[in-house]
Amino acid sequence: EADIYQTPRYLVIGTGKKITLECSQTMGHDKMYWYQQDPGMELHLIHYSYGVNSTEKGDLSSESTVSRIRTEHFPLTLESARPSHTSQYLCASKGTNSYEQYFGPGTRLTVT
C-alpha cells in the first residue's frame, strides 16, 4: 500500500476564497501529479512535477497553481475559488524506476 496523503478530504468553501489542497508522500518518489475528476468521469491531468523546483501544466487547462519545494510535498492552490472548480482532486506519485502511479484518497471540493 502506497503512503500518499491528501488533506482535507472534503472542503466546502465560498466563491472568491483562496484554498490550498495538500498532498504529501513518504515514498521518496520524485514524480508527482494532480488530476481533476468530475463525478463519474475520467481523470484529467492538470499538473505534474519531475522533482524539486519542477512544475508543468497537464493536458487539462486549470486555473490552479502548484509548487514543489520539497520532494515529499506537492500542494495545489486556487487563488480565487469559483463554482466551476467544484470537483474531486487526486494526487499521485511515481518512482523513477517504475511506471505505475500511486494515488492519494482525493479531496472533494465544493465551491458555493
Add this chain to the structure above:
Amino acid sequence: AQSVTQPDIHITVSEGASLELRCNYSYGATPYLFWYVQSPGQGLQLLLKYFSGDTLVQGIKGFEAEFKRSQSSFNLRKPSVHWSDAAEYFCAVGASAGNEKLTFGTGTRLTIIP
C-alpha cells in the same frame, strides 16, 4: 497521441458470476497498461499492470488481464465476483518511454447483485 476506450459505462453482474471489463487502447508503440479500481469517495488503487513478457498478468484481489496486441485490448477478468468488487474500474495507458503521463479511460461502473 495515446487514448483509451472503455466501451461499457455500467455493468451489472450477480455475485459469484464471472466478469470481463473491456479496454481498448491506441498507441503507436508498445504501451504500458494498467487497471485501477476506485471505491466511492476514494482514490485509485492499482489492480495490475503490463509492461512486457507474459501477456496474461495477475493482479490483486483475484483479478487478471490479458494483453492482446492484435486487438489493441487489455481486458480485465475475474472468475467469480464478490459484493466487495462493486466499484469504478479505470483502464490507463502510458507511453513506453519518455512520456511520464497516464491517459485514463472514462471508467466502467460495476454493480454486484445478490
